Amino acid sequence: MGARMEPAYELFDHTADLGVRVTAATLPELVPPAVAGLYATLGHIVPQPAPAPADDFAFDATGDDPAVLLRDLLAELLHHFDTRRRVLMDIAVGEFSGVRLAVTGRLRPLDPEQSAPAREVKAVTYHALAVRPVAGGYEATFIVDI
Amino acid sequence: MSQKRPVPLERLDACRWRIPKSYQPGMRVDGLIYADDTLIADIQKDQAPAQVANVACLPGIVKHSLAMPDIHWGYGFCIGGVAATDPEEGGVISPGGVGYDINCGVRLIRTDLTRADIQPRIRELVDALFDTVPTGVGRGGQVKFGRADLRKLLAGGSRYVVNEGFGWHEDLAVTEAGGCLDRARPEYVSDRALERGADQCGTLGSGNHFLEVQVVEEVVDPAAAAAFGLAEGQITVMIHSGSRGLGYQVCEDALKDLRDVPKRYGIALPDRQLVCAPVHSNEGQRYLGAMQAAANFAWANRQIMTHLTRQVFARVFERPAEALGLHLVYDVAHNIAKLETYEVDGRRRTLCVHRKGATRAFPAGHPELPERYRPVGQPVLVPGDMGRSSWVLVGNPAALDETFGSCCHGAGRVMSRSAAIRAARGRSIHKELLARGVFARARERTGLDEEQPDAYKDVSLVAEAVHRAGLSRKVARLRPLGVIKG
Numbered sequence: 001m002g003a004r005m006e007p008a009y010e011l012f013d014h015t016a017d018l019g020v021r022v023t024a025a026t027l028p029e030l031v032p033p034a035v036a037g038l039y040a041t042l043g044h045i046v047p048q049p050a051p052a053p054a055d056d057f058a059f060d061a062t063g064d065d066p067a068v069l070l071r072d073l074l075a076e077l078l079h080h081f082d083t084r085r086r087v088l089m090d091i092a093v094g095e096f097s098g099v100r101l102a103v104t105g106r107l108r109p110l111d112p113e114q115s116a117p118a119r120e121v122k123a124v125t126y127h128a129l130a131v132r133p134v135a136g137g138y139e140a141t142f143i144v145d146i
Numbered sequence: 147m148s149q150k151r152p153v154p155l156e157r158l159d160a161c162r163w164r165i166p167k168s169y170q171p172g173m174r175v176d177g178l179i180y181a182d183d184t185l186i187a188d189i190q191k192d193q194a195p196a197q198v199a200n201v202a203c204l205p206g207i208v209k210h211s212l213a214m215p216d217i218h219w220g221y222g223f224c225i226g227g228v229a230a231t232d233p234e235e236g237g238v239i240s241p242g243g244v245g246y247d248i249n250c251g252v253r254l255i256r257t258d259l260t261r262a263d264i265q266p267r268i269r270e271l272v273d274a275l276f277d278t279v280p281t282g283v284g285r286g287g288q289v290k291f292g293r294a295d296l297r298k299l300l301a302g303g304s305r306y307v308v309n310e311g312f313g314w315h316e317d318l319a320v321t322e323a324g325g326c327l328d329r330a331r332p333e334y335v336s337d338r339a340l341e342r343g344a345d346q347c348g349t350l351g352s353g354n355h356f357l358e359v360q361v362v363e364e365v366v367d368p369a370a371a372a373a374f375g376l377a378e379g380q381i382t383v384m385i386h387s388g389s390r391g392l393g394y395q396v397c398e399d400a401l402k403d404l405r406d407v408p409k410r411y412g413i414a415l416p417d418r419q420l421v422c423a424p425v426h427s428n429e430g431q432r433y434l435g436a437m438q439a440a441a442n443f444a445w446a447n448r449q450i451m452t453h454l455t456r457q458v459f460a461r462v463f464e465r466p467a468e469a470l471g472l473h474l475v476y477d478v479a480h481n482i483a484k485l486e487t488y489e490v491d492g493r494r495r496t497l498c499v500h501r502k503g504a505t506r507a508f509p510a511g512h513p514e515l516p517e518r519y520r521p522v523g524q525p526v527l528v529p530g531d532m533g534r535s536s537w538v539l540v541g542n543p544a545a546l547d548e549t550f551g552s553c554c555h556g557a558g559r560v561m562s563r564s565a566a567i568r569a570a571r572g573r574s575i576h577k578e579l580l581a582r583g584v585f586a587r588a589r590e591r592t593g594l595d596e597e598q599p600d601a602y603k604d605v606s607l608v609a610e611a612v613h614r615a616g617l618s619r620k621v622a623r624l625r626p627l628g629v630i631k632g
Contacts (some may be wrong), residue, residue: 013562013563013565016225016563072402083391117283123397
């Protein structure tokens with residue numbers, strides 16, 4: 001039996017924009033690296049450490065396409081970042097199945113001293129959007145519009 | 147997305163390539179790409195031609211699915227795509243045919259200053275512009291609008307902000323649609339979109355958006371240039387920006403709202419990014435109203451930056467902007483869908499014209515042009531990269547006949563952002579630009595690295611292709627002297 005697939009993300013090129021490829025052993029384990037990948041497209045993003053004030057975050061959506069559910073979560077987080085400079089931490093995935101994604105966490109303010117936002121991301125697009133089984137786990141891809 | 151067979155491109159002439167509708171089941175019309183031999187080789191490297199074919203499947207599409215020489219792979223529609231649909235024949239409107247940055251566009255301001263006036267003070271001028279016009283990630287504007295005023299701005303566009311003191315009334319006549327689409331429905335713009343754009347009106351943003359101080363380096367068509375108030379050696383300012391976070395969110399909302407709509411109306415699509423709704427449906431009208439409100443926001447955005455630019459010039463040169471001759475030449479949208487009337491197959495039809503990375507290019511005599519440009523045609527503003535040049539073209543009758551009065555919009559990227567950053571390692575793009583005579587300021591180093599000149603096609607090749615195709619003709623080439631970016 002091979003080593004368990006560790007959750008990870010990598011950025012990949014797309015002509016004018018940036019893509020994120022995420023791998024993990026299970027669907028729920030895809031979520032934290034997908035969130036980290038989204039923040040990586042924005043630049044060097046560091047939240048303020050506790051005891052900085054934080055808001056509770058909860059996302060719970062149903063649908064028939066896990067890729068779209070994941071995209072909707074990321075779009076929600078992009079909105080929080082874009083409007084209030086909040087970064088999701090302490091991510092807990094209650095369920096990520098083919099039909100439901102339930103995530104909770106804490107939204108912490110961006111640490112302006114430690115962070116270096118480099119790009120304005122307009123959106124998490126539907127382009128090349130996918131969640132699919134691969135050997136040893138799952139792979140998700142998404143592309144952000146810059 | 148399944149792997150498709152190569153898209154057949156049949157040469158029609160030196161600058162026209164046809165994708166026959168037999169290529170793909172569901173294509174209602176042929177695809178038509180405008181490019182010369184040099185550009186078509188690049189175009190074939192990505193999936194843009196397949197996207198041209200996909201767009202040809204949209205219900206109600208008229209004549210052709212069109213693509214300009216600067217096309218590249220986009221979301222659903224390629225960037226550089228044009229499609230007109232007939233609402234009376236089930237024609238649809240698609241947010242993918244507009245893009246996230248609704249009414250991203252360009253405006254050109256001329257001055258009475260010459261290169262000799264500017265050259266000794268270019269750093270001072272660029273620094274002052276950089277300090278005054280908000281640029282970069284997360285930068286809010288100097289001008290704040292409360293929720294109620296923001297809704298008025300969404301309804302009134304440039305007209306609203308000019309009435310509030312941000313610009314001159316003459317600016318409105320030389321802005322496409324007068325800077326205001328009257329089908330805008332601010333009530334269809336979500337609270338989220340309002341929140342995202344609340345402090346962003348009058349800000350440049352980041353990415354490929356810029357403000358450039360330029361010199362008119364070459365005049366190709368002296369009569370048209372004179373009509374636009376342009377002459378060799380003259381200083382101009384070009385502003386490229388759009389509807390900022392508000393527009394992005396309007397598109398995001400629409401793509402979500404319209405997800406199940408094609409199925410509801412029995413519309414089969416080859417790509418889910420082409421989600422759409424019949425123009426006459428409630429869903430279509432909601433998107434049209436919100437999108438046009440976002441378009442008005444974009445015009446107001448560029449109008450406020452014009453006001454700030456005039457203030458900077460007045461401060462640096464210690465003369466009023468009026469005395470410096472800072473008149474707006476024109477403002478064009480290049481990401482938009484509008485209802486426009488054309489004669490097709492011998493009858494007048496009001497069509498929903500999507501231009502995604504394409505510029506309106508009306509010829510002489512068109513009634514929508516301001517009186518002063520009616521004898522020559524509409525200025526078509528085509529920005530290039532920050533090291534080489536940008537072009538002013540003028541619309542030709544062929545554009546009206548073939549492309550629903552549309553033309554190219556820019557250079558088009560040839561290098562990904564990561565590749566551009568890799569290519570910039572060990573170099574200083576800032577110094578390289580200085581060596582070319584361009585003083586650049588950016589909030590982040592990555593801004594210059596990602597947007598370096600080598601990352602783009604040479605816009606002169608694109609301008610040459612539309613000139614040879616007869617869609618527009620070349621008027622003047624502008625060279626950057628100073629640039630601010632996010």
